[in-house]
Amino acid sequence: MNRGFLIVGNKAVTKPFSLNDLAGSAGRMDILCRFIAQALFISHGIRKNVEVYLLLLGEPEPPKAIKIVGKEVKTMAPDERNIAGLIRKALKIECNKNWKRSTSGIYISKKNLKELLDELTNRYKIVYLKETGKDIRNFVKQIDKDCLFILGDHLGLSEEQERIVKDYASEVISVSPISLQADQCVVIVHYELDRSTIF
Amino acid sequence: MNRGFLIVGNKAVTKPFSLNDLAGSAGRMDILCRFIAQALFISHGIRKNVEVYLLLLGEPEPPKAIKIVGKEVKTMAPDERNIAGLIRKALKIECNKNWKRSTSGIYISKKNLKELLDELTNRYKIVYLKETGKDIRNFVKQIDKDCLFILGDHLGLSEEQERIVKDYASEVISVSPISLQADQCVVIVHYELDRSTIF
Numbered sequence: 211m212n213r214g215f216l217i218v219g220n221k222a223v224t225k226p227f228s229l230n231d232l233a234g235s236a237g238r239m240d241i242l243c244r245f246i247a248q249a250l251f252i253s254h255g256i257r258k259n260v261e262v263y264l265l266l267l268g269e270p271e272p273p274k275a276i277k278i279v280g281k282e283v284k285t286m287a288p289d290e291r292n293i294a295g296l297i298r299k300a301l302k303i304e305c306n307k308n309w310k311r312s313t314s315g316i317y318i319s320k321k322n323l324k325e326l327l328d329e330l331t332n333r334y335k336i337v338y339l340k341e342t343g344k345d346i347r348n349f350v351k352q353i354d355k356d357c358l359f360i361l362g363d364h365l366g367l368s369e370e371q372e373r374i375v376k377d378y379a380s381e382v383i384s385v386s387p388i389s390l391q392a393d394q395c396v397v398i399v400h401y402e403l404d405r406s407t408i409f
Numbered sequence: 410m411n412r413g414f415l416i417v418g419n420k421a422v423t424k425p426f427s428l429n430d431l432a433g434s435a436g437r438m439d440i441l442c443r444f445i446a447q448a449l450f451i452s453h454g455i456r457k458n459v460e461v462y463l464l465l466l467g468e469p470e471p472p473k474a475i476k477i478v479g480k481e482v483k484t485m486a487p488d489e490r491n492i493a494g495l496i497r498k499a500l501k502i503e504c505n506k507n508w509k510r511s512t513s514g515i516y517i518s519k520k521n522l523k524e525l526l527d528e529l530t531n532r533y534k535i536v537y538l539k540e541t542g543k544d545i546r547n548f549v550k551q552i553d554k555d556c557l558f559i560l561g562d563h564l565g566l567s568e569e570q571e572r573i574v575k576d577y578a579s580e581v582i583s584v585s586p587i588s589l590q591a592d593q594c595v596v597i598v599h600y601e602l603d604r605s606t607i608f
Contacts, residue, residue: 230429233488240488244443253588254563288590289432289439290489364453387603389452391487397596404586 213403214334214358215249216263216326217242217392220365223268226298229291237268239297241363243290244393248400250280251288257400263330263358264297265323275321276300282315323371327378334358336378339395343382346399350406359383359399361392412602413533413557414448415462415525416441416591419564422467425497428490436467438496440562442489443592445477447599450487455479456599462529462557463496464522474520475499481514522570526577533557535577538594542581545598549605558582558598560591 221237232240242264249262260280267273276297286296300312307325309317321329327336335355360375367375376382385398420436431439441463448461459479466472475496485495499511506524508516520528526535534554559574566574575581584597 230490233486233491240490244446244487247443248593251590252593253590287432288443291429291439292432386600391450391452394447394451394596394600397593398600401585401593401597401600 211353211403211407212259212261212334212356213249213257213400214261214263214330214356215245215396215399216265216330216358216360217245217363218265218323218361218367218371219267219363220368221268222264222266222363224266224271224274224301225269226301227294229294229298232290232294236294238364239294240290241392242266242297243293244391245361245396246278246293247288247290248393248396250278250283250286256280256283256286261358263326265326273320273322274301274305275319275326277309277317277319279315279317284314286315323374327374330358331378335380336360336375338372338375338379338382339385339399340382341384341386341389343384346383346385346402349381349383350402353403353406359396361395363392410552410602410606411458411460411533411555412448412456412599413460413462413529413555414444414595414598415464415529415557415559416444416562417464417522417560417566417570418466418562419567420467421463421465421562423465423470423473423500424468425500426493428493428497431489431493435493437563438493439489440591441465441496442492443590444560444595445492446487446489447592447595449477449479449482449485455482455485460557462525464520464525472519472521473500473504474518474525476508476516476518478514478516483513485514522573526573529557530577534579535559535574537571537574537578537581538584538598539581540583540585540588542583545582545584545601548580548582549601552602552605558595560594562591 227236258281262278264276300318426435457480461477463475499517
């Protein structure tokens, strides 16, 4: 089954940025890079059944959405700097509401959260990951459709963003008894899904 | 309970390195930085009950060991570049067989694998993480002592390293049905331990 992950980067900049300051002037782009790495990479390989979506809401031209398609990605390493370089390249493209290809497997558009979810709800069951949700360990036993998991960055989702997500989400799921970083949540989702489908 | 993590960096350099080439000339220092990040950080905080050990075996002065003590760490962010900067600072210190403090919570010495394990076996049950081991989900139910988990980098452990580790390890444990990166294994160990002790 396919797996999708979407993160909202509330401060992530929408123009090319310095690779030497991902956590600062790039608006916590480091969080998004780690999110991508944990969604796509296993040891010595990439998960072909994964799509990653980033919603960038930082200055100067929000919103911008980036899509990364695991089965198309060719030149990506799991370190933050390498992934950031690919995002920076995508941000150099003049974009509109349609997906435009930047490098292999990486696309960019001007979609906002609602437009992204309108597109994704046809192909995925939308799942909102939040600490107060139901235990993922029970949830994975009942999955009958490809799921897209939505997470916030270090700031979480705003009330308005959460309202939109809840309009589309059929489930609110928790991955841990303690509050974790977004990329750690992705590792746990993969782990529980791997166990339920491979073991 | 306390938790320890040790990674063997077979190519990780033992001198100060460029922060702009962690995955290249620094000998996959990016892997070690992500390992530290996933061992120490949760959302908006550091796990105080964690110690991380790095064994650096790259040129020009192997071995060097670095120890990071969660409850003492003051100035660290989870991005690779920030953590790499702290490791680089430690590598500027002239070191011997005793731990020398570099910055808050970060120590360096000239210990090799056997000397590290001789020191750690007094305080921890030594657990070797390997794909062919027993399922972690059963293991966490029986833990009665602080555990130190040992992992290889992208090259894994050599036969000689594995022989030494197995002399000290009371268990060989697997964290996933598929082969994962070292930092992903750390996330899963924390997750299973969190569930078994907090839920």
